[in-house]
Amino acid sequence: MVKRRQFIGCLTAFGASALLTACGGGGSSEEGGSANSASPNATNKATAKSASAHNTSIPPASSLTDGNGDVWTLSGGSVYKNGQKAGNNYNVSLVLFYGNTIYHEGTGGQFYGWTGSGWVSCNDPRLGGTSADGTTLPTASYIIDKSAAIWTLVNGVIYCNGATVGNTYNVTLVLWYGGKIYHCGTGGQFYVNADVSQQWLPCNDPRTAISAPAGMFYGMNGHFDYTYTPSKLVSILQAMGCTSYRVGCTADQIQLDAVSKIAKAFQSAGMTLVVLINQGVYDNNGRVWNSESTAYSEGFSAAQTIANTMKPYGVTIYECGNELTRQDATVNDFTYAGTKASDFNNANWPAMRGVMRGMIDGVKSVQPDAKCGINFCVNDVGASDALWDGMQPDGSGGYPKVRWDITTWHNYEVYGDLLSLGTDGAGPGFDLPTYCKARYGVPFIVTEWNTGPEQTQAYRGSYITSKLGDYYQARKTHNIQAVMYYVLDSGNDTYGIMLNGTPMNPPYSAFTSFTSSHPDN
Structure with missing residues (x-):
């Protein structure tokens, strides 16, 4: 899981439109205050019997009465409330009572809503709110x-x-x-x-529904050094309804031996093993690889060794690197959402790109038909787009493109809802798997998901049921091939769904109840 972070919402105020009015224009604002400090919807609800009819305006009316019985008039281009000028306003051509809120429009076409103490810029309320999906x-x-x-x-x-x-x-x-x-x-x-x-x-057209292959949707994360035997591991996962498992491995012989035994057991059970190639951007001395070509060679060598070891046991899916966009060397600030390429370190970008390309090519040199994934965190579409298109964080282009077979993503609760992910961690959300489906045209796997380590087990159980429901409903349209819970056993009560072979409830029962009643087909 990437470092804990606190997102900072930052909504952009847009300028007024010459065609249709929109939020963020100039011309009239609350005196001495920010035009974005409140919402026009914060005004009083209609309570008075004498309130004007919805959608009444000046002109043609000579006055308006709001839900509190206050009387609004327009004189000399300014708006008055009970005979006193209402805040700082001028050049007003229209006053509108709409949805129990008083609005005004200036000569520039910008609308403002009354907050109770001042004016805040907004759209003409008659245009409606956010358009329906598919408009x-x-x-x-x-x-x-x-x-x-x-x-x-x-x-x-x-x-x-x-x-x-x-x-x-x-x-x-x-x-x-x-x-x-x-x-x-x-x-x-x-x-x-x-x-x-x-x-x-x-x-591609994002409306095209793409259904990822069935048979590995319910997944789980684990580690190569568990004390569970491979056969016991298979038994535990089968009892939970899991059909896939993700485990990390370096080119170290001890790890290769351990993971190959797991792969052999999974092959016999007909289950899918996703092997994470744990090659990073640093050398043995903790320094970032000094060139893209050096990083490529290191990634190629490690991946080739791992693929050669796993190939006899039927492993065909490899994830190339773990959270490489979220290393000290690669992200400029861990509080950044990752929506812009400039959120990432330009100087170290070639090393990261090189090791990613090397891992993909190293696997393909052994198993040309194997599927290779690159994983991202938080809202790192700035990184995924730049890598896919051969761009640097500084905006320059023409560099080698990283082309993966599976888009993989880590989504912890603190990062936001994957199906409505905030553009800056807290801002207006968008559907990330749909975006990736349209942009890259390959299957999508959530290779890590969970809530935070501080949550109670009761909360975690409810979260599992809720998120599995969201993912399951979206799998047939969003090209979601698998969702892999983190983790089987964390050695404590922070993330694991089991502890030393004992189920942790309610999370365990929530997971197994869902898988048993929602078939992966």
Whole structure:
């Protein structure tokens, strides 16, 4: 699990649109305060019998009465409440009573909502809230995303809050899906906007449902040095309804011997063993590999040795590296969500890229048909996109591309909901497996998931039931091949679902109850 972190939400306020008004515009604000300090929905609920009708406006009305009985008027371009100017406002052309809230619109088209003490910028409330998933342009006239930004399509060009986003032309479809904006042009190629400030990235149509192969959905993590014999391990996992198991291994002979015995037992039982190749970005002295080529050679050698050892026992899935994007040498700050390539260390990026490429090629040199995964943590789409496209964190391109067969991800509760993952750890969420399905077109495996070590066993049991339910429901559309709980036995009560061969309840019973009633088919 990556280091504990506390996410920092950072929602961007967008400028006013020349086409449709949107949050974050200028022109009128609360005097001496931030335009983003409160929500217009914080105003009083309608209680007075004399309140004006919903959607009443000035003009044509001469006054409005809110739910508290306060009377609102418009005079000389300013809004008055009970005869006193309401906060700092000017050049107002419209006052609106909508949803028990008072709004006003200035000559620039920007709307503001009354908080009870001042004005906060917002969209025209009559436009509605976040658009329904699957909304498209030009079928709809606009899309409102989770940040309240408004997207429009004019003459084949995409606008967000009235400003163009990247270089778009001949666009025939704009799609809001899974918390992301996609578009398709006359050539049929889809693109996704990873961030409003970034260029569009090529992808597939995210609406295409892809079902990963069945038979290994329920997985578990473990370690090579457990005291459980391989046969006992198989028995424990079968009793839990698990069909797959992830275990780490280096090229060390002791580890190779231990994992090969596990692989032999799994082969006999017809179960899937995912072998994590534990090769990092550091040399034996704790220094980052001095070049991409050196890192590649080290990764290639370790992976080739491990694959040669595991091949006779039917191992065909390898995860190449463990949380390499979340090392001291590779992430600039552990509090970063990882949504931007610039969140990562530019100088050490080639070493990480090199060892990843080396591990993949090392496995393929022994088993050309084996499947190799690269894993990511938190919200590291900035890293996965850059590696996939051969980019550096500084934005330069043309470097070797890392192309994996399976996208693997670690998702602990503190990181957020994988199916609605915050863009900055706490911000508006998007569906990560759907994004990865569209971008990379390969199966998705959650190779580590759990809540935090401080939680009670009762909480952990409820969490297991809830998350397995989410993953199970999504598996047939999101290309989710497996979800692998961390961990079978942690030697204490922090993460493990068993302790020295004894089930830990309620987590154990929650897991087994779910697997027994939800077949992997």
